[in-house]
Amino acid sequence: xxxxxxxxxxxxxxxxxxxxxxxxxxxxxxxxxxxxxxxxxxxxxxxxxxxxxxxxxxxxxxxxxxxxxxxxxx
Numbered sequence: 447x448x449x450x451x452x453x454x455x456x457x458x459x460x461x462x463x464x465x466x467x468x469x470x471x472x473x474x475x476x477x478x479x480x481x482x483x484x485x486x487x488x489x490x491x492x493x494x495x496x497x498x499x500x501x502x503x504x505x506x507x508x509x510x511x512x513x514x515x516x517x518x519x520x
Contacts (some may be wrong), residue, residue: 447464449457483490513519 447461451458451461
């Protein structure tokens, strides 16, 4: 790109368009995955519920350890 700029006939507008095309191509798989997921809300809710359950398990264990170490008994 630097060579094209130095050679002339290629400006920042050209560079920006080229960069935009590269970015769009790079992110296209993620964009398609997002569209696919947006069409399956039940799956999204299930993934979120599973994640919350895992987080509760870890948090519960961690908090039990914290309570034990500071001598707080509930």
